[in-house]
Amino acid sequence: MTTAERADVLSEALPYIRRFYKKTVIVKYGGSAMQDGEIRRDAISDIVLLSLVGVRVVVVHGGGPEINAALRRMGIEPRFADGLRYTDEETMDVVQMVLCGKTGKDLAGLISSMGGKAVSLSGLDGSMLMAKRLGPGDYGLVGEITAVDTAPIDMALDNGYIPVVSTVAQGADGAAAYNINADTAAAELAAALGAEKLILLTDVRGLCADPDDDTTLLRQVSIGDIPGLVKNGVVRGGMLPKIDCCVHAVRRGVKRVHILDGRIPHAILIEMLTDAGIGTMILP
Amino acid sequence: MTTAERADVLSEALPYIRRFYKKTVIVKYGGSAMQDGEIRRDAISDIVLLSLVGVRVVVVHGGGPEINAALRRMGIEPRFADGLRYTDEETMDVVQMVLCGKTGKDLAGLISSMGGKAVSLSGLDGSMLMAKRLGPGDYGLVGEITAVDTAPIDMALDNGYIPVVSTVAQGADGAAAYNINADTAAAELAAALGAEKLILLTDVRGLCADPDDDTTLLRQVSIGDIPGLVKNGVVRGGMLPKIDCCVHAVRRGVKRVHILDGRIPHAILIEMLTDAGIGTMILP
């Protein structure tokens, strides 16, 4: 790279850094970006770097594979219904222990080892996430968020910590704990925090006009276009509930939602600090 | 009770409430006070009430029985050496998941259900507790605290939350996590926070001149008296490491350490807000 090229990258990035200063960005962290060693370090590095320059980054993590492994270790076979984990009481205990006690804390430790500062929180801390039983189907202790109290998150951000959120909620109905879908929780938190951006790290390139051809990536989609895209089959399968979360977040005031390919190294940095962008941006 | 008696209790309590306003008190919470339903609610109620009137209460919890149960659920037999849990990597994972993911979060939820506000934190959050491998014996991943950063605790207290601390530490030597004895961690935190009081909830009446006769309870003991008490056998067995923690805390500036019988309902309130006192107080 020439110095001129370097200068171009920097000149382009600085106004973005300025724009995002003290703004809140939610990163839903999961999939390859969470499993693969090298990619994982790149993603955490991006989060730490953004935090360094004053972006209020909140990490919301999933943990399906780890939960499955722990359940099996205890001789319990994971069950799913309508794409959701069927969560009986015994499973709920394992979900809570893995997400809050293992995945979240390990992420906090990893952030710390890369020079950041993090605290791992769950919906049970400070009654941050309240939920009731999701219906009408029967999914056991899978919950639907009924209230969000952002105070613990704000406290962490105001004190310079990156909050790492495990998506277990407190029962508004007396239940000790509910298992919450991480995409949904990320969208609810983004809305409650008045976030500038919600970034969903996934294992796909984004929305593609031809879902089987990455080169047809749609750079920018208005939520008004979504029904048409669903009809055309551009949005389908596992992407459907994700897109619902995106639309919900945008409707509730989040300025931009990004579906990013977590397999691309430093996807977050590229998306946020360059003109190019690399995934699909969903906006009002 | 007559109104005069009630007035006496209140007149006695108010100056204590004043004295402890904005002062830090560490409660090491374990044993019966943690296992038994009714007693458990009384203890948590005391903690919430003290927090209500402005005491900065920090809860440090243990969790031996829960860890043993989880290990056995996974087909691992708990091992101990010199009274410490031998902690191999697999065990460490379970310790972390149970303490951080289950016991701590459940305590936070219980506090919340009784009108308080709590966040559950561990030594991995904000690198609060740093540790190295305990020696010279081999106890696996049992750690010895090398540094305490009280910032996450102060942040929680300043924002009106009761911090509930799970005693897992981050490795100062690169290890992901260490298992820390809860009494030791409570004493270290009390010292680092410049606490007014450290209260150890136990399953004994306190130090007794005749350890087999509760009526010989020693109300007040100076740390200078401890060596003699050890020699006489007044302090013996499982009480020896506890007393070491007490002496350590007092030497590092904690004003008063209390060994309380957690089986007595509302032991904390009685000890802190009445002239009587019910356990053994250790002071410089």
Next chain:
Amino acid sequence: MTTAERADVLSEALPYIRRFYKKTVIVKYGGSAMQDGEIRRDAISDIVLLSLVGVRVVVVHGGGPEINAALRRMGIEPRFADGLRYTDEETMDVVQMVLCGKTGKDLAGLISSMGGKAVSLSGLDGSMLMAKRLGPGDYGLVGEITAVDTAPIDMALDNGYIPVVSTVAQGADGAAAYNINADTAAAELAAALGAEKLILLTDVRGLCADPDDDTTLLRQVSIGDIPGLVKNGVVRGGMLPKIDCCVHAVRRGVKRVHILDGRIPHAILIEMLTDAGIGTMILP
């Protein structure tokens, strides 16, 4: 008393202490609670204790017997009209000297000797109470309050002092000073301060369904019930103007007014910090 009983009293009291923290409570102090040695110390002790735990207590005092004594010492016979002291200029001078120079300052001194901090203020300080001549009858320099400036009271409370108010007002019409009824002044101050409570210490048990039988005490009365109680003769004689003050205060936003028997030791503490209550509470 058992420790369990003590714990009950404390568990009951702490939420009240929390509720009244930084709230304003006006105590109209007079009658037996002011004359009798032991009772007097108990009442002042209650006021100091409440102040210790953060209640913003304001004391408004009377002083009829002391004024009468001073007048007689100077060879002036006290005169009354319609239950009010007829106040000529010479009497006004004595009223002012006794209330502001003796009773108020002595109360401040007594509070100080019991560990509290007090400043004695009158309506002449910072033009706190402005008044005009009361009519239509002729009572000389008896005044009717026309304006209240709570700044001197707020200043005292904000700096940790218990304000002790002597009820002499500045003339809005050029008169140097007016003599104000203490119950009325207490009610006006309570309204102006947006007080949580106004407590009138009296020499009766409260309002009783049968005024001659203390066991028929009415624990709680809505101001809507008052006209009926007057009609029935439950409220009569010297209680009539007191009840007027209570109703006036409640209408102007004071949440609760209490008529307490100042002869009961620690009546204030019992009323404020126990579920029982011992007098009559008047509410909207």
Next chain:
Amino acid sequence: MTTAERADVLSEALPYIRRFYKKTVIVKYGGSAMQDGEIRRDAISDIVLLSLVGVRVVVVHGGGPEINAALRRMGIEPRFADGLRYTDEETMDVVQMVLCGKTGKDLAGLISSMGGKAVSLSGLDGSMLMAKRLGPGDYGLVGEITAVDTAPIDMALDNGYIPVVSTVAQGADGAAAYNINADTAAAELAAALGAEKLILLTDVRGLCADPDDDTTLLRQVSIGDIPGLVKNGVVRGGMLPKIDCCVHAVRRGVKRVHILDGRIPHAILIEMLTDAGIGTMILP
């Protein structure tokens, strides 16, 4: 006066106003400036005007003639010993009532009627002045100051009030109240407040080389010169204890003490805001 002359006065005054901004000035107010109608209004006007432009003015008042009148009204003959009022218990009550209940409150009212804001305080308020029995002679309840807590004064000044201090002190030895000489109290307060100036309003022109000839006024005297002036008879009689107060104040850090002729209209304003000066200034 020409506009040029007016401009000169103003140009001269403004730097003084700047210099005294937020500085503390104690005015010992007594004698003619307190008794004579017109002069009295001029003096109070000066105090209000200085307060308007940000000087922290504290008024300390005497009241001998009023006390004598009240004593006689009650059939008690005033007694003096060594130039001090012999104060038995009955006299003490009258002193307190007159100073705290009448003179102080009337001054506060007068200040208020001239557009200022004042609160009248005594040594009994907030335990501002603590005293013990003066000795070795027997003067009854005449006190000697043992401690000054300036908090009530600072509170009043910080809130925009002119504190008017009545010189009755609380007994450090259990006595309810002591009678304090006003010059002494003013000097002690000036020292405790770190005052810029102490102004003693008197009925003489100042210190004069020939005490019988006002034209020999000494404009400026160093405390080192005082012993010589006493020896020469320049300082004599009633001026001796006043000068002791001045020297004491200067030694304890008060920058300038002024002996001013309270009979000159607006003596305070002239002394503080013009180059000329009109009394004797005592400095280190």
Next chain:
Amino acid sequence: MTTAERADVLSEALPYIRRFYKKTVIVKYGGSAMQDGEIRRDAISDIVLLSLVGVRVVVVHGGGPEINAALRRMGIEPRFADGLRYTDEETMDVVQMVLCGKTGKDLAGLISSMGGKAVSLSGLDGSMLMAKRLGPGDYGLVGEITAVDTAPIDMALDNGYIPVVSTVAQGADGAAAYNINADTAAAELAAALGAEKLILLTDVRGLCADPDDDTTLLRQVSIGDIPGLVKNGVVRGGMLPKIDCCVHAVRRGVKRVHILDGRIPHAILIEMLTDAGIGTMILP
């Protein structure tokens, strides 16, 4: 002058000083007050003294004679059209260099040499004054103000500096700089700052009923009277645009505008701090 006269001047001035404390006063400084040595020092002294006692004084200066001299030094003959300086590019450079680089900086230096603190600013600093080309006539780079950002002025005042404003504006239309009439700029700044007063220092006595007879000075004129005064010829010639500025400022909320004779020594102090006043005051 007698001390009584001095006291009168001071008693009169202090309430004004209080009234103007922290209030903003714009002084348009030009004419004799700027050219003549002695008068110049008196005017600057007034400004420094007012600043000393807390008035937020802003100086807006002209500089016609200095500009003419510099132009001639460069061999350029000054041109005027409709009473305005015709400003071609070359002239604009000279105007900017003289006003911003010489007159403004020299005034700042003079203020500093007299004990004040000043910073010299222009409309180019912080884009304080934005302008477009004045029309419809052709005056070259003479500008008409389109926006005022008072931030640089507020910053200077808040930090204890007297802002000295040179009236060159930044082009809202891309032009580097515009030349702005100083009276107009002073009026716009007064309006934008919500000034208490705008003082125009001129070389005339004020508005006079008979413009040729100074003794017919109009002390006070309402803006409603202006049209009549124009019709009668009381306002005429060079006074017409000045009066337009005054009316504009009053309409936009400036409380008082004063036309003062800058040839009178200390005109500003006399006008602001005495009851008399010496020029014409224009008010709503």
Next chain:
Amino acid sequence: MTTAERADVLSEALPYIRRFYKKTVIVKYGGSAMQDGEIRRDAISDIVLLSLVGVRVVVVHGGGPEINAALRRMGIEPRFADGLRYTDEETMDVVQMVLCGKTGKDLAGLISSMGGKAVSLSGLDGSMLMAKRLGPGDYGLVGEITAVDTAPIDMALDNGYIPVVSTVAQGADGAAAYNINADTAAAELAAALGAEKLILLTDVRGLCADPDDDTTLLRQVSIGDIPGLVKNGVVRGGMLPKIDCCVHAVRRGVKRVHILDGRIPHAILIEMLTDAGIGTMILP
């Protein structure tokens, strides 16, 4: 450029951005970077971008060619002695008008047109730079700085403005103004502000082991190496006084001084935000 390359540049830059956040950096701006259109815009763009991300950038400018042009326009031939401009009174006026009235204001305007905010200040504003006549040689009104008051600079930075400093000083000896060498002024300001960096934009590549061969650039030089470099002829000619300034600044606490080639586009950004660096860095 690939996204990976972009990510590398950003990952490298972000820690620098963090490190320089709220740190002070002085840019001595002159030579080609100031004369050439494109380069000039790049340099100003760098300054604005750094300011955007929180660096406290101070610009100190020269202006030799502009001064020469203005002098010649007035028929004055520029004179030099020992490499310094001989500054008689007439020249001083021109220097002041050009630097303060033209160059500085134009830079402020240029910064503003590129999205930044600037105020142009000189040593005459707030008595920021005080100077005496430089000796022992005779250079007329060339000054030597005797005192620096950074308050005007701090005020500007704290309010979000980039201060642009014209190097004219106020005479500590009564002289109205002194002409100060811009490199010297920049070094003095850097020292007084406790700057993190002083960047001298020049027209050379930096210090080169062989001054005639840019490829022998010395990346990093300790001030201890300078005497040797002078001896070897590496530092010579016009670079000698520049290096003196650098050494002086480092000795007085400036952490790093950079000699940068202002002809390289975006030299400032490359030097500050990449690992590479492009000029010579001088450090303790």
